[in-house]
Amino acid sequence: MIRILLAEDMGMVRGALVALLGLEDDLEVVAQVERGDRILPTALEHRPDVAIIDIGLPGIDGLTAAALLAEELPSCRTLILTSLSRPGVLRRALDAKVAGFLPKDASPQELAEAIRRIAAGHRAIDLQLALAAWDGAESPLTKRELEVLRLTAAGDEAPEIAARLHLSTGTVRNYLTSVVTKLNARNRVDAVRIAHESGWLV
Numbered sequence: 001m002i003r004i005l006l007a008e009d010m011g012m013v014r015g016a017l018v019a020l021l022g023l024e025d026d027l028e029v030v031a032q033v034e035r036g037d038r039i040l041p042t043a044l045e046h047r048p049d050v051a052i053i054d055i056g057l058p059g060i061d062g063l064t065a066a067a068l069l070a071e072e073l074p075s076c077r078t079l080i081l082t083s084l085s086r087p088g089v090l091r092r093a094l095d096a097k098v099a100g101f102l103p104k105d106a107s108p109q110e111l112a113e114a115i116r117r118i119a120a121g122h123r124a125i126d127l128q129l130a131l132a133a134w135d136g137a138e139s140p141l142t143k144r145e146l147e148v149l150r151l152t153a154a155g156d157e158a159p160e161i162a163a164r165l166h167l168s169t170g171t172v173r174n175y176l177t178s179v180v181t182k183l184n185a186r187n188r189v190d191a192v193r194i195a196h197e198s199g200w201l202v
Contacts, residue, residue, distance in 0.1 A: 002119045005031045005048040005076070007039050007065070009057050013104075017052070017081075020108045027115060035059035040068050043076050049119045055082045055089065063089075063096045070097035077118045081111070089199040090125070091139075100124035139200040140182045148175040150201055153192045 004021060006029050008014040014032060021027045031046040033039055037059030043051060051069060055062040066078045079100035080093050093101050099118040102111060103126055114124035141149065144165075151161045158176070162169045176188055185191035195201045 002027050002050060002115060003030045003046070003048040004028065004115065005033070005039070005043050005046060005051040007033045007036065007051065007053040007057060007062065008081075009034045009054065013054075017111075021112070021115075023108075024112050027112060036061055036065040039065040040072055043069055043073050047073075048076050050079060050115050051076050052079045052081050052115070055080060063092050063098075066093070066098050067096035077121075079114055079118055079124065081106075091199070102126050139195070139198065141179060141195070141200065145175050145179050145182075146195075146200060148172055149179050149192060149195055152176065152188055153196065153201055 004027060006014060006017055006021075008017065011034070014034065018029050018032065021029055030048055031042050033042050034057075036053075036057035039051065039053065039057075039062075051066070053062040053066055057065070060068075062080060062082075066080065069076055069078055077099040078097070079102065080098050081102050081104055082089070083104045090101055100114050100123060102114055102124070106114075106126065117124040139146065147165060148161055151164065156164070158169050158172045161167075162172045165172070176191075179185075179195075180188060180191050183191045183194045185194055192201070
């Protein structure tokens with residue numbers, strides 16, 4: 001029996017997935033969470049074989065949670081199930097050491113087979129997403145620049161970002177100027193749009 005943790009914030013989707021997986025003789029959902037910050041503690045409690053994680057979760061996003069899971073409980077392999085098909089998102093997922101990446105419109109049979117492949121130690125990545133990632137451009141931004149831009153996208157101003165990242169306000173403004181220049185953007189808002197559309201921000 002393959003033990004599964006399911007992380008999905010939409011109750012109807014979560015319920016449908018539990019019902020679908022329950023039709024498979026060798027799959028069992030042992031835990032469900034609706035927040036990203038509940039994934040690691042719940043996984044440590046239930047010790048699932050596979051965690052199915054949506055990206056857009058409250059608390060912390062699914063990819064951050066997947067990276068924490070890979071670090072703290074490597075025996076639990078991760079499958080990202082998402083409606084975000086941009087190349088940069090898949091690149092981030094692979095950096096987070098996920099074993100699988102499927103679109104939410106995959107068939108129930110594709111999902112079940114992906115879970116079995118992952119539990120057996122293999123990867124399961126949707127071909128179209130993989131091809132898109134292969135063709136997609138790498139982010140020119142540093143990790144710190146992405147952090148600053150992600151907080152900017154969330155509506156934080158330079159002084160707030162500086163306080164959160166323990167930087168000076170001037171340094172934050174320098175990072176934002178660098179981001180705008182690297183992305184050939186008109187301004188910060190345009191930089192957020194470009195990064196979001198490229199999948200570099202989740």
